[in-house]
Amino acid sequence: MKAGGAKAGVLTSLYRNRGLVAVLVARDLKARYRGTFLGYVWSLLNPLLLLAVYTVVFTWVIPARVTSDVPFPLFLFAGLLPWGFVSGALLDAAVVLGDNGPLLRKVVCPPEVFPAVTVLSHMVHHLLALPILLVAVGVAAWSGVVRFPWTVVLMPVVLAIWLVAVGGLALAVAALAVHFRDLKDLLHNLLNIFFFATPIIYPLEMIHVPILRTLIQANPATPLVLLYRDAVLLGRCPSLTAWIWALAVAAFFWLTGSWIFSRLRETIAETV
C-alpha cells in the first residue's frame, strides 16, 4: 500500500483524505482572520461595503440603465459574488502547490488535497457572503422593488455545479502552474478577459451584435453565471437547456482538470 493512494484517482484520494481536507479548510479560515479584531465579521463586512458602494455609485453617480427588471446594484452584486469565488480560488490554486512545497517534498502528503482545500475555503467565504445578497434581495422585495425569488431553493444545486466546475479548473491550474510559472500572470489576464466576456456587469440581452452575442454564449462561464443569477435574483427557473449546458461545462472541467492533475501528479513533488 502506498500512503495517500498514489495510484488512486483524484476523487478517491480526496474522499479518503476528507478528514485532512476538512481540517485544512478550518485551518485556512482560522489563520485568515487570526489577530484581527473583527474576525469572521470581515467575511460579511467586505461584501456589504462593496454592495453599499455599488448602490451609491450606480444609483446616484452614474445611474445605470440596463434592460433588466431588478436594480442594477443587486444585478451587479449577484454576478460579482460568484465571480469573486472563481477568480479567488483559481489565483490561489496557481500558487498553492508552491506554497506548500515543503510539505510535498518532505512529508507524504497527497498533492490533490491542496487545490481542493483552496476551492473549498473560497466556497466557505462565498457562503458567508451569500446571506448579504439574500438579505438585500429580501429588503428589495419587501419594499416592493422586486418579487422575492423563490428559486433560491435551487441554490444548493447551482453551487454544487459551480464547485465541480471550479474544482476541476483549480486542479488543472495547480498542476500546470508547477511547471509553468508564467501561468499565474497568464491567469490574471485570462480572468480579466473572461470577466468582461461573461454577462456579469451586463445582461446578455443587452448585446445586439450577433457575433458578439454568439461568442459570449459560447463562453463556458456564461451558463454558470446565468444559472446563478436566475436562481438567486431574477426568480426564473432556468430552462432545461441551461441546466444541461451548465452540467456539461462542469463535467468537462472536472474530467479534464483531474485528468491533467493525475498525469502530472508524480512530477509535482520533485518540481515544486
Next chain:
Amino acid sequence: MSAPPAVRLVGVSKRYPLLTRRGRLHSLKGALLQGQLWRLNEEHKGFLALSDVDLEIAPGETFAVIGPNGSGKSTLLKLVAGILQPTAGDVVVAGRVTALIELGAGFHPEISGRDNAIVNGMMLGLSRSEVMSRLDEIIEFSGIGPFIDQPVKTYSSGMYVRLGFAVAVSVEPDVLVVDEILAVGDEAFAHRCLDRIAKLQRRGTAILLVSHDLGLVEQLAQRALYLKGGTPVLTGPAGVAVARYRSDVASDEAGTESTGGTPRRWGNGAVTLDQVEPVDGTGRPVRLLVSGEAAGIRAAYTVRVPQDDFVFGIAIHREDGSLVFGTNTDLDGWRPERLAGTGEITLEFPRFELAPGRYVVDAAVHARNGLAYDYACEVASFTVTASVGWPGCYAPRHGWRPRGPAMTPPSE
C-alpha cells in the same frame, strides 16, 4: 527473517531532470505541441541520483544509509517514504510509513501548536479521532507546556522541532524514515528521541535512518548501506559499512585513490591479512570451540609497506549480521610502534563464554583514522558447542541457588 520484509527495493534507480532556466520544460510550444508535458517521467537525460539499489529491511530492523553528501541517501529515503517515485525498479513498503525528514514541515505560523499538531498528525495519516486520543501524549512529549495554545510563529526553533517529532512518533508507523534529525534539540530531548526510537524498534517498526553521525549509526542500526555517488558500495552489518566508509574518507583525505576491493574485502594493500583462524587454548586451529573454555582468534599478516600507525581489530557476529563482540588494539590501549615483515597477532579469551551456535569473524588492520590496509569480512567462522543449548549469544558461568523452592539439583 522469514517474515515478509517491511521495505523492499528491487533494482531501484532515480533520475532527476536537469532544470533549464525555465524549469523542466524548454518551451511552451514544445510542452503543448510536442506533448513533452505528458512524457516528463520518461526522460532519459538528467542526473542519475541513485542507480540500481536492492534492499530489504525486516520488520523491527534498523537500517542505516551512510555515505558522503550527494550520494543519494535522501533520495533513497524519499523513495521509501513515497514522496518520490522511482525512475526504474520497484519500491514496496508494507504498512504505514512516516517520514521524519523535516520536522514541523507544514506548520502554519498563525495557528496554535495544538491545531498544528492535529493537522500534522492527519497529514501523517492518522484519522482525526486517532490524533485527538494521542494529543495529550504528544503535548506531554514535546514539553511545550502552556505555549501549546500560542501561534507557532512565536516558537523557538527547538520547540518547533520538538513538536514535530512528538507528532511524528505518535503515529506509531510500521516503517519510520528518519533523515538526520537527532542532531536537533538539546541533550535531554535527544535522549528522549532515542528512547522513543528504541520503543518503536521493540514494537516491530522497521527504521530506515540517514545520519552522518557514524557513532549513532553503529549504535542504532543493525545493518547499513554505504552509498557513494548513487551507487551501492556495500550492504552489511552496520559496523562493517561504517568501517568501509571511514576507510574511504581517510584515503580520500590522504589524497590516495579510493579504497579498492569488493563488498567483502577491501583495503589499500599496505598490509594484508593472510590467514584468520579460530584457535583453542593451546593455539591449535579449530572449527569447533567449547563454550566456557579458552579460545582465541589468530591473524597472520604480511607487510608490503612498513607502517607506524596501525590497529588490529576483530569482530565476532552471528550469521544474520548482529554483532556479538568487537574490539581492536587501539580500543584496548595498545600503542602502535612498528609493523614490518610478517607476523601474527592473537586475540585471546581465557574463557570464551559464547552461547552455542555458529559465529562469523571479521578481521581488519587499519590506520587509526580508519584508513583500511586490509579489511576482511566473514573471513573465518566457527561453531560453539555446549552441554546445554542456551539461547542468545552470551553464556556466562552461572548457577541457581534456591531458597524456598524444593528442587533437585542437576546430577553432575
